[in-house]
Amino acid sequence: MVMTGAITGVGFLLTAPIPLIPGAIHWRVLAFLPCVFGVLFGPIIGFLSGAIGNTLWAIIGGYFNPATPIFDLIGVGLTGLIPGLVCKPKDLMSSRGVLKAAVISLIAGIIMVPIVAVGFDWVGVAPFGPAVFMLAVSDLPPILIGTPIVLKAIAPPLVRRGLLKWRL
Numbered sequence: 375m376v377m378t379g380a381i382t383g384v385g386f387l388l389t390a391p392i393p394l395i396p397g398a399i400h401w402r403v404l405a406f407l408p409c410v411f412g413v414l415f416g417p418i419i420g421f422l423s424g425a426i427g428n429t430l431w432a433i434i435g436g437y438f439n440p441a442t443p444i445f446d447l448i449g450v451g452l453t454g455l456i457p458g459l460v461c462k463p464k465d466l467m468s469s470r471g472v473l474k475a476a477v478i479s480l481i482a483g484i485i486m487v488p489i490v491a492v493g494f495d496w497v498g499v500a501p502f503g504p505a506v507f508m509l510a511v512s513d514l515p516p517i518l519i520g521t522p523i524v525l526k527a528i529a530p531p532l533v534r535r536g537l538l539k540w541r542l
Contacts, residue, residue: 378411378419382427384434395500395508405513406520408450409479412458413466413525414532416541420454445493449486453517456482463538466529476522483517484510 392401408427412420428450432438457479465471491505532538
């Protein structure tokens with residue numbers, strides 16, 4: 375649980391060098407990590423991966439603000455929770471299951487964007503409209519593209535070997 379949060383946080387930090395709104399939104403190449411952890415290990419691990427990972431990224435990167443423990447934690451946590459509730463590792467044995475995981479992860483990302491944008495607007499980091507646009511640009515393409523690529527590559531061998539312990 376803690377490990378997935380740490381991987382997500384450090385991954386966000388190391389792959390976020392391009393600011394879209396300086397001090398707030400960066401290009402997040404690994405935005406798909408909470409989705410992947412949710413599908414592989416269950417919704418609680420997925421939620422904590424996004425929530426803890428994003429908070430860790432904000433603290434280490436110097437972007438922590440009063441909205442982080444509320445809006446960011448919940449919004450980014452949902453990107454792991456929702457795919458974890460709807461998709462299971464055994465679903466990933468087929469292309470249809472991988473597509474389902476990608477679509478559900480994208481929907482989770484779409485839900486996350488306005489939640490996090492409200493937090494940015496609330497603390498004055500970025501107005502709601504530009505925050506929604508930039509969050510969509512920074513997070514949704516990596517979620518849509520990265521989630522199925524990673525799940526298709528790693529899930530089938532792990533499922534065949536019985537190495538995934540999906541939990542609620």
